[in-house]
Structures are given as C-alpha cells and as structure tokens.
Amino acid sequence: MGWIHHIINSINAWFDGLSPMVQFSTISVLKIIGVFAVLMTIVAYAVWVERKVSAAIQDRIGPNRFGPFGLLQPLADAVKSMHKEDFTPAHVRKVYFWLAPAITLIPGLVVVAVIPFGSYIGHQKMVIADLDVGILYTFGIVSLGVYGIVLAGYASNSKFPFLGGIRSSAQLISYEIAMGMSVVAVFLIVGNLNLSQVVEYQAGWLRWLPILPNWLIFKQPLAFIIFMVAAFAETNRTPFDLPEAEQELAGGYNVEYSSMKFALFFMGEYANVTAASAMMVTLFFGGWTLPFAGLDHAAGPDQWGLGVLHILIFLAKTCAVLFMIIWVRWMWPRFRYDQLMDLGWRRFIPLALANIIVTAVILWAKS
C-alpha cells in the first residue's frame, strides 16, 4: 500500500509545482472529461431503460438478446447508426442541414457545466464552473437549444419537417418563460444564484416537520410542478412531444436525417432530458445531500470516500428523476397543440407570477 501513497505524493508534488492557471485548466479538463463520459453513458443507457420500461408497461420484454438483459444493446444501436448511409437529400439547405444536429446536441451537453454533481474531492469543487450566476447561464443556454430544431425544420425544405419545427420552436419559447419564472421563487428563498449554494441551503431536516428533508420541493411545490411540466415541454417529451409524434403520424423535424445526424438528434434529446433532470435534482431535491448521517456536509480535503459518495447520491437521484420522465411517456396521451399553448401562456405564467408574489410577500413578512 505504501507505493500508492508514494505515487499520489509524487503526483501532488508535480501538481503543486505548476502555475495556478495550469493547475486550474488541468483540473477542469479532467472534470469535463469525467462529466462528459458519465453523461454519454447515461444517455446511451437512457435509451436502454426507455426500451425496457416501455416494454414492461406494454406487457412485453424489451431487448434481451445482446448481452444479459440486452445491456449491450446501445452498442448495437451505435454500430447500426454508424453503418447506415448518411444521405443528404437534393433540395436541402446544406449548411443549415449539417449544422442543425450539432446545434441541437451542444446545449444539452454544455448546460451541465454549472450543475454541482458532488461536494469536494480533495480540494477541488465538484462542479465544472462554479458561476455565481449559474441559473442565468442555464437559461441562456437552454434558449439556444431552440435554434437547432428551428434550423432542422427549415433546412429540410419539406412541408412536414417545417411544420414540426415551427410548432416545436413556438412550444419551446412559450415554456421557457414559465420555467424561468417558476425558478425565481426558489432563488428568492435561497438568496443566492449560485447553484452550489442552493444545494448547501437544502441541508438538514425540514424545520416544521423533521421527518422530511429540507428540500425545496417541500417549500415550493407549485414552483416544482411548473418547472417539471415546463421541463417536459422544453425537452419535447410526452405529453408535449407534438414535434416528435408527428413522426409517427407524418413528418417531424428529423425526418430527412439519417445515420449519424439522426443519432445526434437522438442523443441531443436524451442529453437535454438528463440535463433537465439534473437541474431538477439540484434545485428541488437537494442535489448531492441526504439529510441523515452527516451526508449533507461538504466533504473535507481528506474525505475522498465521502466525496465519491456524494457524487453517487447525485447520480442516483438524477437516474430516479430520469426514470420518472421515461415512465411518464408511456402513461399519458399527448396534448393537442392549442391546449399546449393555452397551458403555457394562460395558465402557467399567471400561476408562476402569483407564486413569486406570494413568496416575496411571505419572505418580507417574516423579516
């Protein structure tokens, strides 16, 4: 065991010899690689989970041939989508056609940069970018995600993808407003836009009902419901998957895409869903904390095990929320388009505003 300590000490010594800038970049690169690897694995296995859960709900077994319980099925899907012919139809707008899948995938990947997925390992904070305006960054990036679908619909130069893209973009911008406003109430309570502070605020037990953890879902249930429904709408998941469901009916924004570009759309959708569930866990379900056994204190510089445990707690919560999102898809019928817009503009925005005002009044009365 002595040689492990020797190796760690020599790495630490080399590391301390570098300039702070280089230290920061090295650690950030390592964190980015780690987060990206975990995110891509979750995306690949979200597809597996979706297929198995949908099969279980429909009284059938999902993939079970490749690997035990079909666990290697995502590998088979990846090989298949790489081997398909990557066809570019004749009358598309080539630049936008090639750009659109990338623009759809990138915001989903980039938004996880501010989410604290753990407390500390050693001296390093387990968040890629500890921004003090974390949530503003998130909403900015989410707004960029609209462009991918709009461009996909426009570039395909065909009626059905165009309609799908238009509907989807209208849906996305409507629910962004409701999502942003619902979260304002949460930040009024926490008093700080930094997501790590939001997580640390949710430590301990609820003051007036000590059997429940101090999570913000119990203090802001209406904000949670609005945020959750808006997150479904933002990621184009059922019951708001009109742009996607049109595939089953006629077209949809990704009908002209094949092989790798289609796989990018697919991955982008699941990456968005994963990022949305990670955001929900951070804001409403306590992030990496659990209220008992001292798991809601940040890990010290020597508590590597605790640091890793925090990351695992966060991942477990994210996977639970992801499972719920996948389960919902096979449960409820989808909204009609006018019902969807009605819900976004005429119900959620007034409710979110009312929530902000009531929260603000209560906080003012308490101070």
Next chain:
Amino acid sequence: MIVKRKKLNFWERLYVPAVLGGFKVTLRHFFKKKVTMQYPEEKWVVPEGYRGAPYLVKDQEGNTKCVSCQLCEFVCPPKAIKITPPGADWKLADRPNAEKMPKEFEINMLRCIFCGFCQEVCPEEAIFLEQDYSLTGTSRQEMIYNKEKLLQLGGKHAGIQKWKHKAEEAKEQENFPVKP
C-alpha cells in the same frame, strides 16, 4: 343526439385523477406476466388448416398424384406455378391409372401469396398448402422449388376424398336402426 358532457369537479380539471389513474395502470402492467415468445427457441403451434407453403403430395401407396392438367398454373394469381407438360412423348407416367405426369413443375416461392387457390382447384388433390411458414434461401434461384423438392417436402396426404366419405355416410344412414 346530444352528447352529455359531465361537469368536471375541481380536481378533475387539474387532471389529478387522470394522472393518478395513469400511474396505477402502468404500475399494474409493469408487474404483469409478459406475453413475449422467445421466437427461435419457442415456436407457436400452427393451427389446423393453416395456409403455409404449397407442396406436391403422394397418395397412400407413394404414387405422385399430379396429372399435369395445369389448372393450378392457370388459377394462380401471381403466376408463381410454372408447369412443363410432358409433350408428345408420354413416357413419363410412372404409376398405374395415370397417363400424364408433368415433365417439370416449378413453384416460385417468392411469388407465391399462399392464397390456396391451387389447392382448391386441383381435381386430383395433388397440391396442398402445408404448415411451413418460414422459407429462406440465399438466392432467388434457390427459392424456385422444382418438382423433386416439392414432392420431397410434401409427404403423403390421402386427400379429402369427399365423395368416398359421402358415400360411406350414406351407407351408414341406410343401416340406421329405426324404432319400430
């Protein structure tokens, strides 16, 4: 006719009962027994009268029944059957009580639609749709089955022999014990 629209109460308008109902139903199905059959290992039982692939049959003594009347070729909707009649030299009949046998009898299994018309029209009950449903081959040529292959796959089939059975039934009715 006027459709009665029930007035929804407050919780129903918030979709709460619908949401909870959805959870209950899907959870119930989650734990039910699955109906999937693991196909190549478990196969389903082919029912009686299933229209599988058409094959030529032999009668109880092992003689081929087809007399090359070409009715099945004529009635086949996709023209999958191709028969070469024996022509002027009739040396090909290899069984008693028959003068003709087809020189060559081909069914293109890729064109066959398994309708059963050939079985219905054959006057000699020589072609039957048996129970094979998964036919595979590695080339189009391989899927055109010729006479030997059809006879080999067909096996023995006494046929329906409708009139013989009706005659037997009639005889039994003559011997039916009548109450005095």
